[in-house]
Amino acid sequence: MEKVDWWNKAKEAGLETGWFPTVILAQWQLETGNFTSANLLNNNNIAGQTWQPYMGTALKGTARPAAEGGYYIKYVDPVVGYVDFIKKNRRYAGVRLQSSEEGQIRAIAAAGWAVDPAYAEKLISILNRNKTQGFTLKEEDLSMVLNFDEDWQWKQLGDSLDGLYRKGLISDYKWVERAYTRRMSFSELAWINTVVAARQNGIEV
Template identity: 30%
Template sequence: MASRKDFIDLIAPIAVKLRLEGSLIFPSVRIAQALLETGGKINAWNNVVGYKVGNGVITPYWRGDRVSASTWEFINGEQVTNVPGDFRAYATLEDGFRDQDLLFQSARYAAVRLASTPQGQTQALQNSGYATDPAYASKLNGIIATEGLTFYDEEVIRMLENLQAQIEALTSRVQSLEEQAALTIIPTWAQAAIDAAVKAGLIDTPEKGSYDFYRVLTVLHRKGII
């Protein structure tokens, strides 16, 4: 039997990946929601977020497959068990999460998208009516705290910071290579073109330029353009 840790280890990489790709759902919230909705057990239809069929509109991640299962809901303030429901079935867990992200693009979930903290997002999920349980947000927050799930939110930040550092390092390296590639002495064959360009007011006398820079000016000069 898979443990709670095994469940988290399976869901977390997907949650982090989607967040890095632009999902507005905090990984901690996504993992906690999957734990709460399933009790830490992957169902055969790969729907771990309790997403019902709803309007039945086909999406890039849901092709209309469904599973009927009983669940429980709060109706008129009271918990009612064995409530029948039709749930979306997916080929993969990732498809389920991506389909959920499409759902969260609706106006109803604007507060979910705008939440700046995991706790704000769990409360927004409850306020938006994602679940009928009046303790939905507090249950999610309890799971996040108990399992230390904000680690995955912080991991996203670390990965983005590392990526930014790599980009800056590469940019600096490219600039260095470009400077090394620049010629520090004007080639003799390009001098006439440089003089003509300076006389025409097109450029100032350069201290250095790339080979291509000198070559283009020379071609333009020989064609009588400068």
């Protein structure tokens, strides 16, 4: 597939996970060496996800590099597998609550996706290079409603916003209701997070 095809798939994955498609595309590129890695070819594994024994042998892929140990997860479809991995790992639940691309990238790194201490900086570099090639967020991307299909994801988002409302960091309860009723968009969540961050830093908005 061409890069633009992966970009379209990143948009689909973004709707499922709440991650910016620009961040997803950059991660896929880094983890696969621009979609050329043996892991992607042999395991349909697009982001270096590691197999764990509880997953069963059917998902056990090829061995990871000797320095890292373990095995990759083997998927039928790389994008479906990627989305499923994110949804099932609550350690990454805070990523979608970040209001910027860089914020999401740093949250991914902080949650331990990779051991490389320069992981975030490498992703940001790819992200910025992609922007010069036209792979940027468009208004229609941001206006799309988040497409979480797990009840706990929407509840966790709603509970988080409810907590911020009770602390006075969100002044209108309608945003909490939009989360609980599964009607919140990328742009709305990004705006809320920006306002909350400002208020947490003593800025009156």
